[in-house]
Amino acid sequence: MTRTIVTGLAAMGVCSSVWAAPDLETLEKLRHIHAPQVVAIPPENASRGLMMMPDGEIRHYGFRGGFRGGVHDVRAVYISSRDCGLSWNEVSVKGATAGAMTRSPWSDDFLTVLCKTGHVGDDEWQSALGSCEGKGFFALRAKGPDGPFTAALISPHTGFMARQPLPLRQRHRWVQPFQRRADNPIQPGVMLSDDDGASWREILLPSPPPHKIEWPHKGFRWQNYGCEPSVVELSSGRLWMLIRTSRDSHYESFSDDAGETWTAPAPSRFYATITMPLLFHMKDGRILAVWNNTTPLPELDHIAQPGLNKSEIEGSSEDFFTNRDALHAAVSADDGKTWRGFRELYLNERRNDADFRSSSGNAASLDKSIHQSQALELPEGKILLAFGQHTLCRKLIVFDPDWLLETKREDAFAAGLAGWSVQQYLKSVPGNFRGVSGHCAYNRRPGATLVPHPDGKPREVLQVACHPDPRLVSEPEGAVWNFPAWPVGVLNLRLRQPTGAQGTQICLVDRWFNPTDPVVARYAQHVLRLDAGGAVNGVPCLKPDTWADLEVRWDEQGARFRVGEGAWCDLPRVFPTRNGVSYLHLQSAATGADTAGVLIESVAAEAINAER
Numbered sequence: 001m002t003r004t005i006v007t008g009l010a011a012m013g014v015c016s017s018v019w020a021a022p023d024l025e026t027l028e029k030l031r032h033i034h035a036p037q038v039v040a041i042p043p044e045n046a047s048r049g050l051m052m053m054p055d056g057e058i059r060h061y062g063f064r065g066g067f068r069g070g071v072h073d074v075r076a077v078y079i080s081s082r083d084c085g086l087s088w089n090e091v092s093v094k095g096a097t098a099g100a101m102t103r104s105p106w107s108d109d110f111l112t113v114l115c116k117t118g119h120v121g122d123d124e125w126q127s128a129l130g131s132c133e134g135k136g137f138f139a140l141r142a143k144g145p146d147g148p149f150t151a152a153l154i155s156p157h158t159g160f161m162a163r164q165p166l167p168l169r170q171r172h173r174w175v176q177p178f179q180r181r182a183d184n185p186i187q188p189g190v191m192l193s194d195d196d197g198a199s200w201r202e203i204l205l206p207s208p209p210p211h212k213i214e215w216p217h218k219g220f221r222w223q224n225y226g227c228e229p230s231v232v233e234l235s236s237g238r239l240w241m242l243i244r245t246s247r248d249s250h251y252e253s254f255s256d257d258a259g260e261t262w263t264a265p266a267p268s269r270f271y272a273t274i275t276m277p278l279l280f281h282m283k284d285g286r287i288l289a290v291w292n293n294t295t296p297l298p299e300l301d302h303i304a305q306p307g308l309n310k311s312e313i314e315g316s317s318e319d320f321f322t323n324r325d326a327l328h329a330a331v332s333a334d335d336g337k338t339w340r341g342f343r344e345l346y347l348n349e350r351r352n353d354a355d356f357r358s359s360s361g362n363a364a365s366l367d368k369s370i371h372q373s374q375a376l377e378l379p380e381g382k383i384l385l386a387f388g389q390h391t392l393c394r395k396l397i398v399f400d401p402d403w404l405l406e407t408k409r410e411d412a413f414a415a416g417l418a419g420w421s422v423q424q425y426l427k428s429v430p431g432n433f434r435g436v437s438g439h440c441a442y443n444r445r446p447g448a449t450l451v452p453h454p455d456g457k458p459r460e461v462l463q464v465a466c467h468p469d470p471r472l473v474s475e476p477e478g479a480v481w482n483f484p485a486w487p488v489g490v491l492n493l494r495l496r497q498p499t500g501a502q503g504t505q506i507c508l509v510d511r512w513f514n515p516t517d518p519v520v521a522r523y524a525q526h527v528l529r530l531d532a533g534g535a536v537n538g539v540p541c542l543k544p545d546t547w548a549d550l551e552v553r554w555d556e557q558g559a560r561f562r563v564g565e566g567a568w569c570d571l572p573r574v575f576p577t578r579n580g581v582s583y584l585h586l587q588s589a590a591t592g593a594d595t596a597g598v599l600i601e602s603v604a605a606e607a608i609n610a611e612r
Helices: 024-031 401-405
Strands: 002-005 037-040 050-052 058-068 071-081 089-092 110-116 136-142 149-155 174-180 187-193 201-204 227-233 239-244 249-255 266-271 278-281 287-291 326-332 340-347 373-377 383-387 395-399 408-411 423-426 443-446 449-452 460-466 478-486 489-496 504-509 526-530 548-554 559-563 569-571 581-588 594-607
Touching: 037 071, 050 373, 110 174, 174 227, 187 227, 187 239, 239 278, 278 373, 287 373, 287 383, 326 401, 326 478, 340 383, 340 395, 340 401, 408 478, 460 478, 460 581, 478 594, 489 581, 504 548, 526 548, 581 594
Parallel strands: 227 278
Antiparallel strands: 002 149, 037 395, 050 058, 058 071, 071 089, 110 136, 136 149, 174 187, 187 201, 227 239, 239 249, 249 266, 278 287, 287 326, 326 340, 340 478, 373 383, 383 395, 408 594, 423 443, 449 460, 460 594, 478 581, 489 548, 489 594, 504 526, 504 581, 548 559, 559 569
16 A cells, blocks of 8 residues: 655755755864763654754654643654754644654665554654554655655554664665564564565564563563664674563674574673663764663562552563663674773763652653663764653763773762762552553662761762661662773772771672662672671771772783782682673672761772783
């Protein structure tokens, strides 16, 4: 079925005027951007609303409105930038829209694939599908995203596409990653077109395995059987797919025949759970990966949790999301064989909010997370990245991918706790939105905090302690800090244990764990335990109320530590890693009240030569 859908802007064509290349001032501003810099807030959840026009205009499509008086009232908009993403203005869409589209390198037409589900609210913003009959996947084509559009039904099934269609560089073929229900509850797959979008066919992959109830879990995670695949074309022409799962990592699959056949999905090196991955090919040939390098808290016994329904107990949804507050990136110059970075691009600004569940309501987006992302490459090699869900959390940032290659990071709290995760969770109503505020989320509060310097210096230090509170899910405080991942590196921690303190657990680990995670030591690469007497892993090291310098050095075989000029002590590898250490995780070891805790004055991490 093919039909033409004409918008009110059809006579205007793709662009109403021709815009010049970026001016020298814009290029100079771009050159000076290195670390991630926020430039805007996208008008919808990130994943496929971002696009670039032939004249260099950047658009991010979305919508305004929601449920009003029981009616789903949505109007389409996009935000527009004509200076490489540095400034934006909002534009109301006149007439029908398909949202963002991808320009064909073979015809210069614009294409996208949308799914019409027939569910109230799902399809209204996709107004270019309004007069299309039936349900299923539709391929839309136009000379520009303002239309007019032709729409063709290409599959009677329904599902979801987290990505725009990908035109291959080494073959005249479109590849559209998607997911749909088939033999298994959800299967990842691709749609392929060899005639520039005129016809398409489906290739389905087997689902990755479901989550199992095994230590440390007492219940099921939300069962994501193989969702939101992201595909990138490597320099050899090989296709690489990353897949969202309920396991501890994204699964991956490869195709050596441009998508016709795929290897069985298997665990990748990228830790992530129930979050969306992104693979992006840069113009210099490097591959950028963006994902949540995070692990949620262990699942609770859902049968014992009050308020969960049968589907939630069995894994048809989640009880609480606790792994969507840190977004990471890494870069590879050899088609994914080796990687640099594993850095936090962003930490959710709402991560400590006491009203995390209810703030700004549920209409705009249920999840206050910073997972989901989409990238464009700007002049000067910079990356424009959209990410996140909910208007309070999602962002557009610009950064230089070379920032991921830095070999040193340090912090003495001059910027407060901006670079730290310290949240604790307050017991909250679990499960999906059911007439009360909140959706699969705990309310929070800051745990570890900054306190005046004990020596009277005009600065603050970090205190990690334990203040019992029956409202908390877990009482021991924690603090989590990221640095670039290296197989060989050194970390220096200046710390002080006050009289009466009960001890601290210090972990070096290759991914983000919640500050209060009870099992992080089982998955860390190296663990140091500072006891109440000042011994570290049984070695007397610290005097009470005295500053000391703890140094840890690691390589691919193991690690060692010392305090001050003391002797080096071996530090065995607890859990294997393919990526190298990239996190310091501090947590109170107290089993009861410990208002003294441990004090941290500064921390620094740096890559070093392999020689010990």
